[in-house]
Amino acid sequence: MAEQQGSSTVGTHLEAMIAKLRELNAVRSERVADAFRAVPRHVFAPNNPLAEVYSPRDPVITKRDANGVAISSVSAPEIQAFMLEQASIEPGMRVLEIGSGGFNAALASELVGESGHVTSIDIDDEVTARAAAMLKSAGFDHNVDVVCADATSWLPDDGSWDRIIVTVGAWDIPPLWTERLAANGRLVVPLRLRGITRSLALIPDNGHLAATSAEVCGFVQMQGRDAHEERLFLLQGKDIGLRFDDDNTPADMTALDGVLATERAVEWTDVTTRAGESFDSLELYLAARLPHFCLLTVAPGAGEQLVGHDEHRFRLAHVAGDSFAYLVSRRRADGLFAFGASAFGSNARVAAAQMVDQIEAWNALRPGKVDPAITVWPRPDSASELPEGHVIHKHHRNVVLSWT
Numbered sequence: 001m002a003e004q005q006g007s008s009t010v011g012t013h014l015e016a017m018i019a020k021l022r023e024l025n026a027v028r029s030e031r032v033a034d035a036f037r038a039v040p041r042h043v044f045a046p047n048n049p050l051a052e053v054y055s056p057r058d059p060v061i062t063k064r065d066a067n068g069v070a071i072s073s074v075s076a077p078e079i080q081a082f083m084l085e086q087a088s089i090e091p092g093m094r095v096l097e098i099g100s101g102g103f104n105a106a107l108a109s110e111l112v113g114e115s116g117h118v119t120s121i122d123i124d125d126e127v128t129a130r131a132a133a134m135l136k137s138a139g140f141d142h143n144v145d146v147v148c149a150d151a152t153s154w155l156p157d158d159g160s161w162d163r164i165i166v167t168v169g170a171w172d173i174p175p176l177w178t179e180r181l182a183a184n185g186r187l188v189v190p191l192r193l194r195g196i197t198r199s200l201a202l203i204p205d206n207g208h209l210a211a212t213s214a215e216v217c218g219f220v221q222m223q224g225r226d227a228h229e230e231r232l233f234l235l236q237g238k239d240i241g242l243r244f245d246d247d248n249t250p251a252d253m254t255a256l257d258g259v260l261a262t263e264r265a266v267e268w269t270d271v272t273t274r275a276g277e278s279f280d281s282l283e284l285y286l287a288a289r290l291p292h293f294c295l296l297t298v299a300p301g302a303g304e305q306l307v308g309h310d311e312h313r314f315r316l317a318h319v320a321g322d323s324f325a326y327l328v329s330r331r332r333a334d335g336l337f338a339f340g341a342s343a344f345g346s347n348a349r350v351a352a353a354q355m356v357d358q359i360e361a362w363n364a365l366r367p368g369k370v371d372p373a374i375t376v377w378p379r380p381d382s383a384s385e386l387p388e389g390h391v392i393h394k395h396h397r398n399v400v401l402s403w404t
């Protein structure tokens with residue numbers, strides 16, 4: 001076992017991880033690759049096997065709540081890498097990290113160098129104590145402070161930050177974060193839009209924020225003042241449900257009572273994807289375009305009635321009156337996968353057709369124009385200021401997704 005922790009073994013895991021992070025386009029610069037080389041990740045996850053600690057796409061879970069839900073972790077290297085690339089941290093900068101695990105703050109410490117400074121803030125004093133101790137034992141306490149507070153309502157009274165990196169899933173952007181962002185600063189935040197999370201790199205632009213990039217990611221959820229619960233409507237015991245995350249829940253969800261006892265309808269399109277090809281942009285497109293967009297959740301082993309034997313089911317769904325539809329695909333004879341919509345309810349064909357229309361409209365944007373421009377505006381808003389697009393209302397912000 002001692003041999004497993006030897007520096008050559010660590011070095012082998014580390015270089016394999018960095019090579020994979022480059023292949024995934026998560027590490028894009030030498031500076032970020034070098035930061036991963038300079039910070040010993042295993043020191044921040046001391047009780048885990050090296051293969052897990054250096055696994056490029058896996059977080060190390062460090063704390064769960066009473067229901068077993070992860071509430072704190074050292075995030076997956078892939079996500080840490082692309083968020084640091086999104087943040088574009090330069091030597092001498094002041095960086096605020098929201099959500100502490102120690103390791104990511106140490107990476108930021110490397111990137112800001114001796115003349116810069118990192119503050120890491122977490123709502124949980126067990127997490128801050130752990131992060132501070134590990135930063136100290138890894139030798140990164142000289143330019144990193146760790147503070148315990150709810151970062152949605154309080155930040156150290158310490159001037160502004162050049163970069164704010166939020167490493168916990170946010171549903172909204174509190175005013176405080178933009179008030180304390182330097183005029184030419186950058187806020188990197190995993191923001192939930194109708195249940196779909198994207199890590200946005202946001203820059204201030206004449207009273208609003210404009211996203212310069214959006215990356216697919218998943219995070220533990222924000223706690224504290226701005227915690228936001230999704231609304232889950234169960235359709236069959238606890239096995240099958242629909243989750244709504246914003247203000248687009250239909251007024252009468254009881255209209256769907258017994259909906260799974262109706263006959264399933266399926267509408268197919270000629271819109272195809274190759275095996276392994278990403279269609280992430282379809283998620284945001286459907287989320288914005290279908291008024292009652294939601295996510296289908298199915299317990300493992302349940303939901304046989306939701307798919308035919310040759311079909312795959314996805315979580316993207318929407319409700320239309322007393323019916324709901326969700327995205328499916330099936331392999332065609334030419335090897336491509338065709339998208340379709342499967343639906344239940346007395347108006348199942350209508351619900352399916354509405355989804356199919358949007359899949360076809362998304363396809364008409366391919367290739368090239370599938371990613372929306374994303375802007376974030378303060379509320380209360382003057383509606384006339386908002387650009388053309390689909391508006392998602394939060395408490396503090398309006399998020400506008402525009403396809404041109």
Ligand SMILES: C[S@@+](CC[C@H](N)C(=O)[O-])C[C@H]1O[C@@H](n2cnc3c(N)ncnc32)[C@H](O)[C@@H]1O
Pocket residue numbers: 071072073074075076080097098099100101102103104105121122123124127149150151152167168219220221222223224225
């Ligand atoms: C994924 S972990 C942070 C990972 C870390 N940055 C790393 O080094 O990989 C998310 C953390 O956010 C914290 N958190 C949740 N809500 C918070 C809030 N309102 N303010 C500050 N921290 C919060 C949790 O306690 C949790 O430790």
